[in-house]
Amino acid sequence: MTTLRKRPAPAADPTPVPGAPRSPGRRGTVLLAGLGVALVLVALLAAGRGQVAISPAEVLGSVLHRLGLDLGPLPSAAQGENALWIVRFPRVLLAAVVGAALGCAGAVMQGVFGNPLAEPGVIGVSAGAAVGAALAIVTGVTVLGGWTVPLAAFAGGLATTYLVYALARSGGRTEVVTLVLTGVAVNAVAGSVIGLLMFVTDQAGVQAIAFWNLGSLAQASWTAVGLAAPCLLVGLAVACADARRLDLLALGEPAARHLGVNTERLRLRLIVVTALPGAAAVAFTGIISFVGLVVPHLIRMVAGPGHRVLLVASALGGAVVVIGADLAARTLVEHQELPLGVLTAVIGGPAFFWLLRRTRDRAGGWG
Amino acid sequence: MSLPRTPRRFAAARPPRPAPAGHVRIRVAGLRVERAGRTVLDGIDLRVRAGEVHALVGPNGAGKSTLLGAISGDVPAAAGRIEVDGLPRESWSPVELAWRRAVLAQRNTLSFPFTVGEVVRMGRAPWAGRPERDQDDAVVADVLERCDVARFAARPYPALSGGEQARAALARVLAQRATTLLLDEPTAALDLRHQELVMHIARERARAGDAVVVVLHDLTLTGAYADTVTLLGDGRVRAAGAPRDVLTAPLLSGVYRYDIDVVPHPRDGLPLIVPRRGRPARPSADEER
């Protein structure tokens, strides 16, 4: 038996040199293509579902007609066009942008912290951003017009990320325990500040703040899409330009420095860059937790930890997940809309727990 | 009024030039390092030359890792100068430094499960966007082979044993092709054969013109492979020079505070450095009963 199982050594190995290929590699390419297709399909499906039912073919037809192509059927239902272009498309697009922002922000944050459990929700950055947004709502400041609340969320998220970074690091690394406990503390403080703000504000303010804590896409609009999308694109572009340096950070900060990376500047740049899309997401939808944790982890299991694939795939995967989750949130219960953040937490919480166990088992306990 | 200084980032990057054997690559003068308010290194002078294997030896806590950290820039100096290729270390940009010195830390962890091949290829990062990049594949294949980790290339780094990880980490450091290597206990986790293998690599790099600084605990290994030995004790240089001048019984016995014998190997005459043991008492069979 054993002799039969012995395989002859392969003649002329097709991969000339072991190690990371320069291009994303076959698995990476297949994954990215698959996620792209999944994104289009789930978006067409999600745009069609709701009070006015529209088939995916009709959704596609409507889009093509607007683009000036006379292809496919138009929505047959009464008010179909309006339902699509005023309500559904902004919602689906915002879901995609927010999901992509969360997935990408999670992947970058994990790279910067050198820790697979870092995530905007877990370490309290979403809560910090929500505090910023809540402050802007309660104080009623509108100096910057439509940008006020997003910018306040951005500032809150940025400050919190930096705070956590400063508190949870020692010797160029962030231990899992320190990171998670810092997140607990930051979330507690942010929660109490939000509670205080709800206490001092009026009824409308309470509702607006409650919306942040639960997370929802119900207030999606073209304006929101227009504000959030640039944040995502800038963040994703900068992060992708740093993909190789993020890989090097896995060696630890000193080793990355010895390889010529200006780690101080890289860290600052990436923290700002993850706060940007992350906070934009929070600003328009409130806290949608665990997407940034679970999606990059799944991508790593399929395509490995290299950031060139990971960043883009996490963005695509995040978009698919949030569009799907929002679809479930508004169709699972008839005539009722579940809070999206609650739905993702129901799935994400146990996933987080499982990840935590696995990380501990690998490290042989917390020491 | 001072003249406006040209910001470094706009100046052309300065790649390292080959140097004749004996050229000083690293110069440390009057170095003092404090950690947690305690002086752990004081009055350190050190020259590391192209073409030599320079061993740092000394008891635990003597300051060997701290000295390497100070040279590589991880540990701030409280006083003194550190020069790399004739200029203060701070005057080089991070990439220019990466071309000049590669560092193998005492512990090498990895946050994410990259494969050994990917980790080794990370060592090529400083050469991105330069002509040397064309050699990436050849260099990676070469160092994987040299460090005897080629067969692990496709395995995730965390799935390797401690000694295998140490060799993979060394392969990454070698892939960097820096002109000075700073290696902190590269042989600590290795079996006998691989210890010799690693020291052979160090010698080979030195013969090729690199300067190799290596922290060692095995003094016999030091005697066999080092050109220069610096003996550290309590944060100071206790002796420096050729192995036969530094690795002497009185000096070592004093610094290690243990009686040490230095005897020539019967076959090749290299120094064997062993603690004086006498015949250790072992419990006899009936005592154990």
Ligand SMILES: Nc1ncnc2c1ncn2[C@@H]1O[C@H](COP(=O)(O)OP(=O)(O)O)[C@@H](O)[C@H]1O
């Ligand atoms: N991060 C640190 N903080 C405070 N003291 C340190 C630190 N690292 C090392 N030391 C102290 O500095 C001294 C030298 O340490 P080190 O250079 O690591 O010794 P070794 O020669 O064994 O490599 C030791 O006394 C050690 O306790």
Ligand SMILES: [Mg+2]
């Ligand atoms: Mg040491």
